[in-house]
Amino acid sequence: MYKACFFLLFPLMFSAQIQKTEGTVTDAENRKIPAAEVEVFNLNNELIKTVKSDIKGYFVLEGISGDSVKLMVKKADYAPFEKIVALKDSGEALKVILEKETQEIEGVVMTKQKPQVTRKVDRLEFNVENSNISSLNAWEILKKTPNVTVNNDVLTVKGSTAILVTINDKKVMLTGDELKNLLENTQGNDIKSVEVITNPPAKYEASGSAVLNIVMKKNKIEGYRGILSSKYVQTQYAKGNMGLSQYYKKDKLSLMGSYYRGMGTYYREGTDYVNYQENQTRWVSIMNRKDKNKAQNTVNFNAEYEIDSLTNISLNYSGYFSPKSFGTYYVPTLIYNAQDIVESHYTTINDHYSRTSNNSLSFQADRKLNKKSSISWISYFTGNNGDKYQNVITELNFAGQAPRNDNFLTQNKTDVKLYSTQADYQWKGEKLELESGAKYSFVKTRSGLDFSDNQNGTLLHRPEKSSLFDYKEHNFAVYSSLAYNLGKWNFKGGLRAEMTDLEGVVSEPYEQNKNNYWSLFPTFYAQYTTDSKHEFGFSYGKRINRPYYSWLNPAKSYYNLFSYYQGDPKMKATIIHNLNLTYSWKGWNADLYYRKELDPSMEISFQEPSTNQMIYYFTNIEKDQAYGLSLYKNFQVKPWWNFVLSQNLEHNENYFKGIDGQLYKNEVWNWVSDVSTSFTLDKSSDWKMEVGHKYYSPGVQGTFRISNMWSAYFVMNRKFFNKKLEASFVFNDIFRSTGQKVSTKYANQDNYFLDYSDTQGFTLSLKYNFGNQAVKNAKNIKRTDEQSRL
Numbered sequence: 001m002y003k004a005c006f007f008l009l010f011p012l013m014f015s016a017q018i019q020k021t022e023g024t025v026t027d028a029e030n031r032k033i034p035a036a037e038v039e040v041f042n043l044n045n046e047l048i049k050t051v052k053s054d055i056k057g058y059f060v061l062e063g064i065s066g067d068s069v070k071l072m073v074k075k076a077d078y079a080p081f082e083k084i085v086a087l088k089d090s091g092e093a094l095k096v097i098l099e100k101e102t103q104e105i106e107g108v109v110m111t112k113q114k115p116q117v118t119r120k121v122d123r124l125e126f127n128v129e130n131s132n133i134s135s136l137n138a139w140e141i142l143k144k145t146p147n148v149t150v151n152n153d154v155l156t157v158k159g160s161t162a163i164l165v166t167i168n169d170k171k172v173m174l175t176g177d178e179l180k181n182l183l184e185n186t187q188g189n190d191i192k193s194v195e196v197i198t199n200p201p202a203k204y205e206a207s208g209s210a211v212l213n214i215v216m217k218k219n220k221i222e223g224y225r226g227i228l229s230s231k232y233v234q235t236q237y238a239k240g241n242m243g244l245s246q247y248y249k250k251d252k253l254s255l256m257g258s259y260y261r262g263m264g265t266y267y268r269e270g271t272d273y274v275n276y277q278e279n280q281t282r283w284v285s286i287m288n289r290k291d292k293n294k295a296q297n298t299v300n301f302n303a304e305y306e307i308d309s310l311t312n313i314s315l316n317y318s319g320y321f322s323p324k325s326f327g328t329y330y331v332p333t334l335i336y337n338a339q340d341i342v343e344s345h346y347t348t349i350n351d352h353y354s355r356t357s358n359n360s361l362s363f364q365a366d367r368k369l370n371k372k373s374s375i376s377w378i379s380y381f382t383g384n385n386g387d388k389y390q391n392v393i394t395e396l397n398f399a400g401q402a403p404r405n406d407n408f409l410t411q412n413k414t415d416v417k418l419y420s421t422q423a424d425y426q427w428k429g430e431k432l433e434l435e436s437g438a439k440y441s442f443v444k445t446r447s448g449l450d451f452s453d454n455q456n457g458t459l460l461h462r463p464e465k466s467s468l469f470d471y472k473e474h475n476f477a478v479y480s481s482l483a484y485n486l487g488k489w490n491f492k493g494g495l496r497a498e499m500t501d502l503e504g505v506v507s508e509p510y511e512q513n514k515n516n517y518w519s520l521f522p523t524f525y526a527q528y529t530t531d532s533k534h535e536f537g538f539s540y541g542k543r544i545n546r547p548y549y550s551w552l553n554p555a556k557s558y559y560n561l562f563s564y565y566q567g568d569p570k571m572k573a574t575i576i577h578n579l580n581l582t583y584s585w586k587g588w589n590a591d592l593y594y595r596k597e598l599d600p601s602m603e604i605s606f607q608e609p610s611t612n613q614m615i616y617y618f619t620n621i622e623k624d625q626a627y628g629l630s631l632y633k634n635f636q637v638k639p640w641w642n643f644v645l646s647q648n649l650e651h652n653e654n655y656f657k658g659i660d661g662q663l664y665k666n667e668v669w670n671w672v673s674d675v676s677t678s679f680t681l682d683k684s685s686d687w688k689m690e691v692g693h694k695y696y697s698p699g700v701q702g703t704f705r706i707s708n709m710w711s712a713y714f715v716m717n718r719k720f721f722n723k724k725l726e727a728s729f730v731f732n733d734i735f736r737s738t739g740q741k742v743s744t745k746y747a748n749q750d751n752y753f754l755d756y757s758d759t760q761g762f763t764l765s766l767k768y769n770f771g772n773q774a775v776k777n778a779k780n781i782k783r784t785d786e787q788s789r790l
Contacts, residue, residue: 021061021087023094025053025073028116030533032057033075033098041070043084061087068371073098084371086430117146117634119535119584121483121490121527123197128188129217135686135717135726135767138186138214145194146589146632146646148212149672151696151709153180153757157198157210158593159626159650159670159699162545162576164200164208168216170316170362170378171205171420175548178320178358185260185298187227187245192217198593199523199541199578202479202494203424203435206521206544209576209595219247219254225771229260235761237290239264243298247771252306262296267758269739275750278609280338283562291327296320310368318360326353331560335398344398348560352390359383372428379421388412394561406561408453416445416549433483435494443473449555467555468507469569475500481523492525498544504569506554513569519544527582537582545574547601551618565603565616572599572620589632597624604702605744606659607751614751621656621702622663628670640683644692646674654700660747666705671697678715686723690715703749707741711759726767733760 025036036053040061048069053059064087071094073081078098085094116127126145128134133144143150147157153176155163165172165179167186172179195213197204204211230242243260272285299319306312328351335344362380369375394406424437451465481494497520504513523541551567558564574597581592599620607614628650635643653667676692695710714731738759743752 021064021085021094023059023061023096025057025059025075025096025098027078027098027100033078036073036075036078036096036098038096039072039074040064041072042066043068043070045070071096086371117584117587117589117632119527119537119582119589121492121525121537122199122201122523122539123195123213124589125193125195127193129192134188134191135728136188137184138188138191139180139183141188141191141194142183142212142214144644144676145196145212147196147198147591147630147648149648149674149694149696153177155212157196157212158591158595158628158630158648159652160209160576160595162209162543162574164204164211166204166211166213169204169213170364170380178356181262181296181298182318182320185241185243185258185300186214187229189227190216198580198591199525199539200543201435201492201523201525201541202481202496202521203437205439205477206496206498206519206542207546209543209545209578209597219249219256221247221772222249223772224248225769227767227769229765229767231763231765233264233761233763235758236267237265237758239266241296254302254304256300256302258298258300260298262298263294264292266291266293269756269758270753272614272753273751274607274614276607276609276612277748277750281343282336282340283333283612284336285331285333287329287331289327289329291325293322293325295324296322312366314364316360316362316364318358320356320358322354322356324353324355328352333562346397346561347395349393349395350390350560351392352388354386354388356386357384373426375423375425377421377423379419381420382416382418384414384416386412386414392558392560406454407459408451408558408561409459410452410558411450412555412557413448414445414550415447416443418443431485433485434481435483436480437478439475439477441475443471443475443549445469445471445549447471447550447553447555449553449557451558464508465556466508467553469504469553469555471502471504471549471552473500473502488529488531490525490527490529492523494523496521496523500546500573504552506569511554511569533585535582535584537580537584539578539580539582541578543576543578545576545597545601547571547573547618551601562612563614563616565618567618568620571601571618574598574600574620587633587635591630592628593630594627595625600624600654600702602702604656604704605751606703606749609748621654623655624653626650626652640680641677642679643677644675648672652700654702656702658703658747659749662747664703664746666700666703668698668700668705670699671695682718685719686726687718688716703744703746704742705744707743709738709740711735711738724769726765726769728763728765730763730765731761732763736760 025033027033034053034055034057038051038053038059039047040049041047048064049061051059051061066087068084068086071083071085073096075098078100081096081098118125118127124146128141133141142148142155149156154161157163172182192215195215197211197213200211225247227245231240233239239262241260241262243258245258248255268289270287272287274283297320301317302314304312304314328349331348331350333346334342337343360380360382362378364376364378366376367374389411391409392407396406397403418441420439420441422437422439424435427434447469449467451462452459453462475498477496477498479494479496481492483492497518499518501516521542521544525539527535527537529535552569552571553567554569556564556566577596579594583590600623601618601620603616603618605614605616628648630648632646637643650670652670653665655663655665658664673695676690678688678690681687681689691714693710693712697708699706712734714734715728717726717728719726739754739756741752741754
């Protein structure tokens with residue numbers, strides 16, 4: 001057994017004498033490239049031979065001895081291709097793909113292309129490097145990525161919100177508004193591609209139904225450069241953001257640092273309706289929420305150092321700090337009787353503030369062992385803590401009762417610490433590729449709720465309504481995967497095993513929840529490519545979605561006297577099965593999929609007639625299953641006119657047990673349509689205009705039925721002063737049409753709320769590039785001694 005494992009992890013190397021090697025040179029669209037210059041170097045960087053491709057892009061290398069050589073392929077208007085290749089007597093020809101030259105080298109003007117979509121055996125790659133959307137930020141680029149939709153600032157992939165976001169395969173330990181803030185301050189010019197992985201391979205942790213991996217570009221520009229940017233957003237209230245990104249590269253050292261500060265007023269309109277059949281009353285609450293935040297600070301720092309040509313190390317720090325977000329909500333509630341006459345009313349005054357901070361530090365080392373194998377090790381630590389305080393005063397005027405005031409205070413403090421370390425080994429041969437690794441992570445959270453209310457005119461601490469929740473989780477994982485390339489066929493399979501050991505302790509009332517379990521997560525992929533470049537794919541993956549730590553806290557967090565939310569310390573992890581059939585051809589990408597979730601976790605609501613309370617509860621429902629078809633195509637109608645079509649049709653079923661103990665099914669056909677078109681008004685100044693339309697048909701989430709909504713937008717971009725200054729104008733939600741109705745109706749449950757985020761408005765952005773913006777000295781770099789010994 002030990003010998004077999006050793007053989008898998010460290011395959012034997014051998015060499016052979018090569019007499020003849022054939023190859024073809026094509027572009028990204030598989031068009032043949034004639035007269036490409038093919039230079040062959042030995043591993044000492046000495047030129048052996050030079051040939052040119054013929055009219056069909058074909059070339060032959062003969063009379064070359066040795067195991068491996070360095071191949072350099074050049075063609076005007078294309079980026080140079082360089083690769084170490086193993087020579088062979090027969091078999092499949094070498095495939096050289098040249099990309100359009102997109103960098104500004106010694107004064108040559110870059111050429112902007114449309115984003116390229118590439119279907120790989122285990123993922124869809126959306127290449128945005130130097131495309132016509134690279135001037136956008138990472139958040140806006142994700143909104144344009146195939147199979148990705150954003151509804152009310154929530155990322156979804158094919159209807160699922162269980163998304164893991166990674167940057168260069170490193171997990172981003174942020175969610176919600178904090179994640180959006182980070183991505184909005186990530187420059188699109190630094191992004192190479194976005195990988196949409198609907199069935200993540202064994203290398204990725206099993207949590208989440210899909211992975212969005214943002215691949216950042218390597219800094220190839222010697223010297224110092226910087227980007228100064230600012231953004232002004234005017235909706236009903238104003239918001240702004242400004243910051244500085246700086247880059248430095250010299251020899252083996254690369255540094256990047258950025259700081260962004262945002263501020264503004266955030267607004268959201270909502271109206272809640274609750275119908276109580278038992279007493280024939282209807283409660284209507286108008287909640288218009290207005291919060292101010294004067295300091296949203298985002299910090300990033302990254303240092304990379306090349307110890308030698310085989311070893312790289314990097315250190316990354318990211319932080320998000322919001323010292324104070326505050327506001328006062330005035331929420332009137334009217335209570336109508338059976339004759340639709342207001343018989344009672346009350347007003348809630350909620351004065352509150354919150355503080356949030358997040359720190360994440362990671363260290364990574366990569367080492368090439370030989371020509372075919374490498375290892376990497378990464379460790380990271382994340383600390384997140386928050387503090388939420390509210391003072392709630394309620395003025396009550398109920399029929400048959402004397403008017404009175406009620407007052408309570410709550411303070412929620414959370415502290416989350418996470419440590420993780422992972423080692424990976426990769427061996428890549430001509431047809432086989434092996435990946436293996438192990439990971440350990442430890443999470444510790446502490447959540448405290450202090451509750452005080454008015455008793456006989458005095459605010460007193462209430463221990464029975466206060467709570468302390470401690471949670472610990474250890475996770476250990478090992479994985480291995482094998483990929484095999486057999487001509488027109490590509491196969492990949494893997495297995496990941498994860499052990500989870502968790503313990504949650506609630507102080508009031510005391511409750512302890514312990515669990516320890518092993519889970520296996522298999523994955524399998526197959527892809528077939530025809531001679532005419534039709535690509536057919538199949539994949540299966542099993543995943544797990546663990547609940548957010550805050551969802552495990554059973555303490556009641558009150559919105560007002562008649563409404564609170566509560567977690568469940570015994571909430572189960574969700575098991576997810578994904579099945580995909582894919583097809584790609586000439587830019588068309590279709591995906592027929594099926595998803596089944598067992599014990600999905602989510603927020604649901606129910607009304608309690610005996611106390612007239614609305615309770616929002618994080619819990620598991622029975623199951624969720626969906627099947628659908630997604631379609632994406634980017635049309636280049638004219639050199640100056642681009643059209644993007646993205647459609648997703650899905651049938652979704654949610655099964656849940658109602659408050660009456662009965663099993664209910666909530667199902668719907670859901671259609672998401674995203675259509676946009678862009679025009680290049682002036683190529684020399686990158687002056688572009690885009691208009692688009694998004695439509696979401698009705699959907700479901702547990703007990704909720706969500707109404708349809710749509711949105712139209714307009715974008716204008718232009719560069720000035722030799723492209724050093726970039727300006728953009730965006731008009732979002734032009735017709736103020738993004739409001740939604742979320743309703744629950746079954747048994748004695750009859751409630752809904754109308755929700756509208758403050759999305760209608762315009763954004764004006766300015767970006768100034770200074771320092772060295774050009775790639776200089778684009779010459780062949782002599783291989784170092786370490787590389788030559790491989």
